[in-house]
Amino acid sequence: MKNSEEYLYTRDIYGETLIELGKKDPDIVVLDADLSSSTRTAKFGKVFPERFFNFGVAEQNMFATAAGLASCGKTVFVSTFAMFATTRALDQIRNTICYNDFNVKIVATHAGITVGEDGSSHQALEDIGVLRCIPNIKIVVPCDAWEAKEAVLAAYNIKGPFYVRLGRARVPTVKEKKKFVFGKGYILQEGKDIAILACGIMVYFSLKAAQILRKKGIEVTVVNLHTIKPLDEELVVEMAKKHKALFVCEEHQVIGGLYSAVCEVLAAHYPKKVMSIAVKNRFGQSGTPSELLKEYGLTPEDIVNRVEETLQD
Amino acid sequence: MNQKIKELKKIANKIRKLIIQMISRAGSGHPGGSLSSTEIITCLFFEVMRHNPKDPHWPDRDRFHLSKGHTCPALYAALALCGYFPKEELWTLRKLGSILQGHPDRRTPGVDVASGSLGQGLSVAVGMALAARLDKKDYRVYCLMGDGEIQEGNIWEAAMSAAHFKLDNLCGIVDYNRFQIDGRVEEVMNLEPLVNKWEAFGWHVISCDGHNIEELLEAFDEAKSIKQKPTVIIAHTVKGKGVSFMEHVVDFHGRAPNEEETKIALEELEKIGKLLEEKDEEF
Numbered sequence: 001m002k003n004s005e006e007y008l009y010t011r012d013i014y015g016e017t018l019i020e021l022g023k024k025d026p027d028i029v030v031l032d033a034d035l036s037s038s039t040r041t042a043k044f045g046k047v048f049p050e051r052f053f054n055f056g057v058a059e060q061n062m063f064a065t066a067a068g069l070a071s072c073g074k075t076v077f078v079s080t081f082a083m084f085a086t087t088r089a090l091d092q093i094r095n096t097i098c099y100n101d102f103n104v105k106i107v108a109t110h111a112g113i114t115v116g117e118d119g120s121s122h123q124a125l126e127d128i129g130v131l132r133c134i135p136n137i138k139i140v141v142p143c144d145a146w147e148a149k150e151a152v153l154a155a156y157n158i159k160g161p162f163y164v165r166l167g168r169a170r171v172p173t174v175k176e177k178k179k180f181v182f183g184k185g186y187i188l189q190e191g192k193d194i195a196i197l198a199c200g201i202m203v204y205f206s207l208k209a210a211q212i213l214r215k216k217g218i219e220v221t222v223v224n225l226h227t228i229k230p231l232d233e234e235l236v237v238e239m240a241k242k243h244k245a246l247f248v249c250e251e252h253q254v255i256g257g258l259y260s261a262v263c264e265v266l267a268a269h270y271p272k273k274v275m276s277i278a279v280k281n282r283f284g285q286s287g288t289p290s291e292l293l294k295e296y297g298l299t300p301e302d303i304v305n306r307v308e309e310t311l312q313d
Numbered sequence: 314m315n316q317k318i319k320e321l322k323k324i325a326n327k328i329r330k331l332i333i334q335m336i337s338r339a340g341s342g343h344p345g346g347s348l349s350s351t352e353i354i355t356c357l358f359f360e361v362m363r364h365n366p367k368d369p370h371w372p373d374r375d376r377f378h379l380s381k382g383h384t385c386p387a388l389y390a391a392l393a394l395c396g397y398f399p400k401e402e403l404w405t406l407r408k409l410g411s412i413l414q415g416h417p418d419r420r421t422p423g424v425d426v427a428s429g430s431l432g433q434g435l436s437v438a439v440g441m442a443l444a445a446r447l448d449k450k451d452y453r454v455y456c457l458m459g460d461g462e463i464q465e466g467n468i469w470e471a472a473m474s475a476a477h478f479k480l481d482n483l484c485g486i487v488d489y490n491r492f493q494i495d496g497r498v499e500e501v502m503n504l505e506p507l508v509n510k511w512e513a514f515g516w517h518v519i520s521c522d523g524h525n526i527e528e529l530l531e532a533f534d535e536a537k538s539i540k541q542k543p544t545v546i547i548a549h550t551v552k553g554k555g556v557s558f559m560e561h562v563v564d565f566h567g568r569a570p571n572e573e574e575t576k577i578a579l580e581e582l583e584k585i586g587k588l589l590e591e592k593d594e595e596f
Contacts, residue, residue: 061470
C-alpha cells in the first residue's frame with residue numbers, strides 16, 4: 001500500500017517554494033541559524049546568496065534581526081528547528097516581532113515527536129502552546145508537503161507574523177485534501193457519529209482511523225484544522241452540533257495546542273465532550289518515529305481505541 | 314564658544330527639563346538613564362542624523378533605535394523638539410491611550426521599532442543595517458544601549474554578527490553611566506574590560522565623555538569614516554547628569570521625582586539654561 005502513496009519531506013517543498021517566491025519578490029530575505037541544510041533554506045541561499053543570512057548558532061539574534069529587516073520593508077522568512085525557534089527566542093518573537101506586527105514568517109522544521117532519534121531536547125511539543133497566546137501571530141500546521149507549500153504562500157501573502165510548523169520526517173500526501181484557505185478548516189470525509197479534528201500528520205492518521213472505525217460500524221467525520229490561529233470557530237461549533245463527540249488529534253502536548261483551542265471555543269459556544277489524542281504532559285525521547293508514535297499514543301489504532309472507549313462510556 | 318556647540322548644549326538642557334517634567338507628571342519612569350543619555354541623543358537628532366520630522370518614514374533616513382527603551386523620555390523630548398509631534402503630547406507620557414508609552418512603541422512618530430525588553434536592540438539595528446545594504450541605500454543606523462543592558466547575551470550575539478557582516482553603516486553607543494537597578498555595574502555584573510570585549514568582537518571602539526558635545530561629534534564623525542567594521546562609542550556618562558541630587562544616585566534609575574524634588578531639579582536646570590544664554594565661556 002505504501003508503494004502507491006507519495007511520501008515527501010515538507011521541508012523540501014518549503015525550500016523550493018522559497019526560491020519561487022524569491023524569484024518573484026526581491027524583498028524576500030531568508031535567515032537561518034546553522035541548520036540551513038536541514039531546514040532546506042540553503043537552497044534559497046544558493047540561488048540568492050545576497051539575500052540569505054546564516055546567523056550561526058544564535059537564534060535570539062536571528063529573530064530580533066528579522067524584526068529590524070522587516071522594519072525596513074523586507075518580508076523575512078526565518079527558519080530553524082521548532083524547539084529553538086519558539087522557546088529559545090520567545091522573547092524576541094513576542095516583543096520585537098509580534099508586538100510590532102512585522103512581516104516575519106517563522107517556518108520551523110523538526111516539530112513534534114517524529115523528530116525521532118535526536119530525543120527530547122529536539123522534539124518541540126509545546127511550540128503551538130507558547131505561541132498561540134501571543135497577539136498578532138498566525139499559526140498553520142499543514143497536513144502534508146503540498147499543504148506546506150500553500151501555508152508558506154499564505155504566510156507570504158498575508159501581512160504580519162506567521163508560524164508555519166513543519167516536521168522532520170517524510171510524510172504521506174493526503175489524497176483527500178481540499179483547497180487550502182487560510183483560517184478555514186475543511187471536511188475530508190463525513191460520517192454521522194463522531195468527528196475527528198486534526199492537524200499536521202495526524203490528519204493522515206485520522207483518515208486511517210476512520211477507515212478502521214467504519215468497519216466497526218462507527219461513521220466518522222474527519223476535519224483538517226490546519227489553521228490553529230485564527231481557529232475556524234464556525235466549523236468547530238458546527239462539528240460539535242452534528243456529532244455525539246469530538247476527538248482532537250495533534251502531535252503536540254495536550255496542553256496549549258489544537259485541543260485547547262477547540263475546547264476554548266466550545267466552552268463558550270457549545271459545551272460538548274471533547275477528547276484529546278496528543279502527548280500527555282510528557283517529554284519525548286529517542287526512538288524511531290513509528291516507535292515513538294506508538295509509545296506516545298498517536299497511531300491510528302490509538303485513535304480507534306480512544307473513540308471506542310469513549311463511545312462505550 | 315562655537316555657536317553650534319552652544320546651541321546643542323541649550324537643546325540638551327531643554328531636553329533635561331522636559332525629562333524631569335514628563336516623568337514628574339507621569340509619576341513614574343526612569344530619570345537617571347534619560348539624563349545620562351541626553352547629550353548623545355541631542356547630538357544624534359540635532360546634528361549627526363539625516364532625518365525629516367515631516368516625513369518620519371522617509372526611506373533614506375538614518376535609523377535610531379533606543380535599545381535601552383526605559384530611557385525613552387529623553388528620546389520623546391528630542392522627537393517633540395524636532396517636531397515629530399506636538400510638545401503637549403509629552404504630558405501624556407505613560408497615560409492610557411497615549412502615543413508615548415512607558416517604553417518605545419511604533420505608535421510614536423519617529424519610533425521605527427518598539428523596545429523595552431533589554432538586549433534585542435543591537436540585533437534590530439543589525440537588521441536595519443543589512444536592509445540598507447540590500448537596498449543599496451547609504452543611511453546609517455545608530456543604536457543606543459545601556460551598560461547594564463549589555464549584560465544580555467543577545468547583545469554579544471548581535472555584536473558578533475555585525476562584525477561578521479562587516480556593517481560599517483552601524484554605530485552602537487553604550488551609555489556607560491555605571492549604574493543599574495540593583496547598584497553599581499561593577500558590583501552587580503562587571504563589564505570590564507569593556508573596550509577589549511568590543512575589540513575582540515571585531516568592532517572599532519571609541520571612548521569619549523558622553524556629556525561633552527565636541528567629543529561626541531568627533532566620535533560620530535570618526536565612526537562614519539571607519540570602513541569594513543561596525544563602530545561602538547563607549548560614552549562615559551553620569552547617571553542623573555544635570556540634577557545635583559540625582560547624579561550617581563541609583564535610586565533615581567527608576568523613580569519619579571516628587572513635587573519638591575521636581576521644583577529643585579527644574580531650578581537647577583533653569584540656572585544652567587540662563588548661564589548658557591548669558592555667557593559665552595565653557596562650563
